[in-house]
Amino acid sequence: MKKLIIALSLISFYIINVAAQGADEELNLDFKGVSVLDFSVETVDKSNDFDAVYVLNRELIKFYPGAKFGQMRIVHKRIRIENQDGLEYATEQISLYQKGNAKEYVVDLEGVTYNLIDGKVESSELGKDAIFDKDINEFYKSKSFTMPDVKVGSVIEYTYTIGSDTAYIDDLYLQYEIPILNLEAGILFPRQFVYNVVFNPRAVYKVAFNASDFGEGISGSKITAEEDEEFGSDIETEQLRISGKSIGIATKNIPALAAEPMSGGAQRYRAKLIMNIAATRFTNGQVSKEYASSWRDVAKTIYDSDRFGSAIKKSSFYKKDLESILDDTMGDLKKTEVIYEFVKSKVKWNGRYGVFTRDGLKSAYKDGSGSVADVNLLLVSMLKKAGVNANPVLVSSDDNGVPIFPTREGFDYVIVQVIINGEKILLDATEKFARPNLIPLRAANWKGRVVQENGASDWVKLTENQKSQEIVLLNLSLDEEGLIAGKAKKRLSQYMALRSRNENQNANQEDIEEYLVNDNVGLQVADVKVDDMNSTNEYLNYSFDVVYKDAVDEIGDKLYITPLLFEANEENPFSLPRRNLPLDLSYPLEVKTIVNLAIPDGYEVESMPQSVNYVYLNKGYYKYITKISNNIITTVATFNMDTSVVLSIDYKAFRDFYASVVEKDAEKIVLKKI
Known part of the structure; x- marks a missing residue:
């Protein structure tokens, strides 16, 4: 490690010092500089x-010339363990890409655990017997290690370097799930390439900068990140253009990236630097080649690949099956359909994403298993061969998020579009119960880019805001003993039906009953x-008999009943006082519950909840209607959301709206003896 530290010390990093109320200035942040x-x-x-705290998180990237063009990512972390759950930080697993010429490897791994005993710092070195290598799959292996003698209160420190022969730079994280007291991050960019660099504009924690912060030779411009429904509009951010120069950030007290329920994945809101190769340079400094600068260019580049467009054209291996x-x-x-x-x-589908075939469509066809690209490019190929107007649609999956600027890595999934009699239909054959225009939620992210054989491409909407519905009908009777019994029906559609089929396709009778009881x-x-459990029909229907005990409170000569019974919303899951991240409901929905409850002879209604209609910002509503006729009390409750996303600025309004729903559902019907 000594040589690398010396070499790194020769690099003149331009550092932004971000003002912050700081950690103790006397800390020694050199490796093995831990003190009391x-x-x-x-x-x-x-x-x-928090389970643990980063006393220091340092990550520096540089490139070195040689027989191969290479990259070094030097990592130095110092972590204090705060509680028992924090002991998981004693183990580090490093994933290493192994495909082609971009194989990654680890060198100069060192680690020390420090414990404070009787006021003195005692150390334990990481031994070779605690370091392990493992093959994960054909593309990745891992190197992992577990620090010795770690307990609550320990400080662990380790450093290593990841080397690779690639010019592509992975995102540089500036924020993690635990706080960082001292952060240092820097990159020395090679002269052979021109990079576009942006700070994630969707991050909750902001590091504002512009080109002038980093000195001469670095240019900047304002760009607009792609439209993102979660933020309601496009996002403008500063983009740096860098070649052969360095940038760095040093700051203190980075807050933790707080997980919030139903946020659609915190990864897209992490503070980080995002790098993309924009061009290559000749040795004289002149640009030799500009890479894709628009999504149209990206789409054409992908289609022109032998593992994409050319693969679609091959058909001999399935010709007889198609004819049959x-x-x-x-x-x-x-x-x-066929x-x-x-x-x-x-x-x-074998669970793998990607836009390119792995070993070719013929191989996947023979093996009966393949990646997203294998499955859906095969679907495109067979449809085209049958004379159907079909084309692939490039998608960024939910895990991949919404890309900032045009890049091939912005797409990691592919589906299919067919046009029949002018109607556009989306298909994804990786999901057993998926239907036309009902693609899996993992792919229903942002928007897609449909690519034609001539290289022309255009954006397509991946969802048409079709509502997923749940309709529950209960025809029940209340007897004099307070027992409620009768018939029930439940109908699900769209994503609600898809989720229920996936959960229950192999369920036995007992499992289905447990699902319907729902605790x-x-x-x-x-x-x-x-x-229609094992089908792709639009609706999934359940019918069953119901017995509901202890549903009635008897006080004197009166009976108190919750009108919606076991279908009532009893708790508000949206209890956070505020949110930094949007609330992701996954899809627009409508939940309608109809309860017809026959009351026993000898009783009459003293009072019932009043009918109401609550509205959420003209984006949703809750309509609650009660009436009585011929001794049957009918309650109809409809919860409707026209949008699947609640912006953080609208969260309080939504939370209060849902609190009103819970409060309404808790109101009682009061029956009294005649």
Whole structure:
């Protein structure tokens, strides 16, 4: 490690010193510089009881010339363990890419654990017997290590270098799930390439900068990140253009990246630097080649690949099978339905993403298993061969987030678009129960780029805001003993049906009954019938008998009943006082509950909840209606959301709206003896 530190010290990093109320200035941040101060220095982030704290997180990237063009990512971390759960930080796993010429490796790994005993710092060195190598799959292996003698209160420190022969630079994180007391991050860019660099504009924690902060030779411009529904508008950010220069950031007290329920993944909101190769340079400094500068260029580059467009054209290996499942009487719609279901059953998705075929469509066809690209490019190929107007659609999956600027890595998933009689239909054959225009939620992110054979491309919407519905009908009777019994039906559509099918496709009768009871105390279901469980029909239907005990409170000569019974919303899951991240409901929805409750002879209604209609910012509503006729009390409650995203600025309004729903559902019908 000594040589690397000396070499690094020769680099003149331009550092932004971000003002902050700081950690103790006397800390020695050199490797093996831990002192008594490291055990007592505190974080200013008091938002949570954190499992651990980064006393130091340092990550520096540089490139070196040689027989191969290479990259070194030098990592130095110092972590204090705060509680038992924090002991997981004693183990570090480093994932290393192993494909082609971009293989990654680890060198100069050192580690020390420090414990404060009787006022003195005692250390334990990381031994070779605690370092392990493991093959994960054909593309990745890992190197992991576990620090010795770690306990609550320990300070652990380790450093290592990841080397690789690639010019692509992974995102440089400036924020983690625990607070950082001291952060140092820097990059020395090679002269052979020109890079575009941006700070993640969607990050909650902001580091504002511009080109002038880093000295001469670095240019900057304002760019607009792609439209993102979660923020309601495009986002403008500063983009740096850098070649052969260095940038760095040094600051203190970075708050933790707080996880918030239903946020759609905190990764997209992490503070980080994002790098993209924009061009290559000749040795004289002149630009030799500009890379894709628009999504149109990106899409064409992908289609022109042998593992994409050329793969679609190959058909000899499935020709006989295709002929056997089609006949001359079929129109394009019927052909599409038949081929779609055939591909689903013929080639199962192996869980891997990507836009390029792995070993070719023929191999996936023979093996009966393949990646997203294998499955859906095969679907495109077979549809085209059958004469259907079909083209691939490039997508950024939910895990990949919404890209900042045009880059090939902005797409990591592919689906299919067919056009029949002018109607555009989206298909994804990786999901057993997916239907036309109902693609899996993992792919229903942002927007897609449909690419034609001539290289032309355009954006397409991935969802049409179709509402997923749940309709529950309860026809029940209340007897004099306070027992409620009767018949129930539940109908699900769209994503609600898809989720229920995925969860229950292999369930037995007992499992289905448990699913329908859904932890409601006193509820029993029997004689369950399910229609269209193992199909792709629009609706999934459940019907069953219901017995509900202890649903009535009897006080004197009066009975108190919750009108919606076991379908009532009893708690508000949106209890946070505020949110920094949007609330992701996954899809627009409508939940409608109809309860017809026959009351026993000898009782009459003294009072019922009043009918109301609560509105959430003209984006949703809750309509609650009660009425009585012929001794049957009917309650109809409809919860409707026209949007799937609640912006952080709208969260309080939504929280209060939902609190009103819970409060309304808790109101009682009061029956009294005649």
